[in-house]
Amino acid sequence: MRVVVAGAGVVGRSIARELLAGGHTVTLIDKRSSVFSSDPVEDADQQVGDACELSVLERLRIEEADVVVAATGDDKANLVVSLLAKTEFAVTRVVARVNDPRNEWLFDDRWGVDVAVSTPRLIVSVVEEAVSVGDVVRLMTLRRGGANLVSVTLPPQTPLAGRPVSRVRIPRDAALVAILRGGRVIVPEPDVPFEPGDELLVVAPEAVEADVSEAILGG
Known part of the structure; x- marks a missing residue:
């Protein structure tokens, strides 16, 4: 996979x-040549230039990239890079870093962003996940599909204990994608039984998150 x-x-x-x-094959671009001389990334194609300029992206042949990651420390620059990558070069997958959580609402498909990653939000999610049993914790927003990746940890007295996946009615617009158990990643096959302490990863639109909680935690 080629990533810019x-x-x-x-x-x-x-x-x-x-x-x-x-x-993977990586092209790394920055306006500052000093970052490459002070701490070079071995094996990366290191390019000096402003990724917000159309001519620079044309020089990089960004249309051949499978994924573009806008990872600068400037939210405005990340939005411009994302918009150009998607609208001018039809890059299939655009991932953007959100530096200021107050700007997170901007990082959606209107600006060409498929996935927005906010470091503060991720840290909060990890903290909540560490202490939340029996709650729905949002881990990541998947902008392209208008859905979220959420985590639900089954409590010790879960009514789902021993019940197979096929016996749980996950809402129609949601999908159980994985079960995390004791360091293992388990594919949720129909006959796989749930156990207390299982962490369930579910993709669901915000509108049905409450229904997901009811289906999993309400038994």
Whole structure:
């Protein structure tokens, strides 16, 4: 997979290194040549330029990228990069970093964003997940489909204990995508039984999150 990462700050370089470790091809671009000389990312195609400029993106042949990641420290720049990638170059997948949570409402398909990642929101979600049993915790907003990835941890006295997946009525517009149990990721096959402490990962629109909670926690 070819990925273009706009912004070679600490976050951008970390993303690039992780992607390279996963065997992907990475182009890393930043306006500052100094970031490449002070802390180069080995094996990445490091380019100096402003990713907000159309001519620079044309030079990078961004239309050939499978994914564009707008990871600068400036929300305005990330929105511009996302919009250009989607509207001018028809990039299939655009992921954007949200620096200021107050700007999160802007990061949607109107600006070409498929997935918006807010570090403060993710940290809060992890904190809530660590202490929340029997609650629906929103982990990530999936802008393209208008849905959220939510987590529900089954309490010790869950009425679902021993009940197979096929016996639980997940709302029509939602989907159970994985069960996390003791460090394992379990595919929710119809005959897989639930156990207390299971963390269920569900994709659901916000409008049916309450129904998801009722279906899973109400038994």
